[in-house]
Amino acid sequence: MNKKLAAALSGGAVLVLALSGCGDDGEKKVNDWAKKVCDQVEPQVQKIQAANAAIQKETTDQSKADVVQKTDSAAFQSLSDAYKQMGTAVAGAGVPPAEDGKKTQADAVAELNAISKSYADLKVKVDALDPKDQAKFADGLKNIADELSKLSNSGNEALTKLQSGELGKAMKNQESCQRAATPAPSQG
Numbered sequence: 001m002n003k004k005l006a007a008a009l010s011g012g013a014v015l016v017l018a019l020s021g022c023g024d025d026g027e028k029k030v031n032d033w034a035k036k037v038c039d040q041v042e043p044q045v046q047k048i049q050a051a052n053a054a055i056q057k058e059t060t061d062q063s064k065a066d067v068v069q070k071t072d073s074a075a076f077q078s079l080s081d082a083y084k085q086m087g088t089a090v091a092g093a094g095v096p097p098a099e100d101g102k103k104t105q106a107d108a109v110a111e112l113n114a115i116s117k118s119y120a121d122l123k124v125k126v127d128a129l130d131p132k133d134q135a136k137f138a139d140g141l142k143n144i145a146d147e148l149s150k151l152s153n154s155g156n157e158a159l160t161k162l163q164s165g166e167l168g169k170a171m172k173n174q175e176s177c178q179r180a181a182t183p184a185p186s187q188g
Contacts, residue, residue: 027166029097034170038177040089044082051075051082065131068141076123080116087112090162098167108162118151 051074058071087109095101122144129140163171171177 038174080119083116
């Protein structure tokens, strides 16, 4: 059961990397926009990776329930904050210089904010678990793992669109997005 939680969290890192996919005057505008986004996204990706690592470290059968709860709660808060900041970064970078740029930006920001809210909701749920009742705690963690799995498997169409075409190429060329695009943890 704890391995399922770790696997679901690892899958969430894939969603982060969707953003990290990140000559002429038009190209300069695209590159400038990508740099604004990537420079602000990179520290958030690092926070997400650290939160996932913390959860995986405590997601073993030998971990004490109260330690798992405390670790998960802090990690979910960190994940929520990081996705919210990524949404703020995309919004703050301005409308991307691309076809349907305003819609692409709005959709990506909405998607990132929804992910942020989902992690905030998971924090509330893990905080509500009673670590003294091992059976109920384990059931509660299983439910949270199921929700994480759904979250990591949910569509990320807006983020995919944001990282496609010229915007995606420009983001991939940004050093800060290259540093942020580290491999997702294995799902074992």
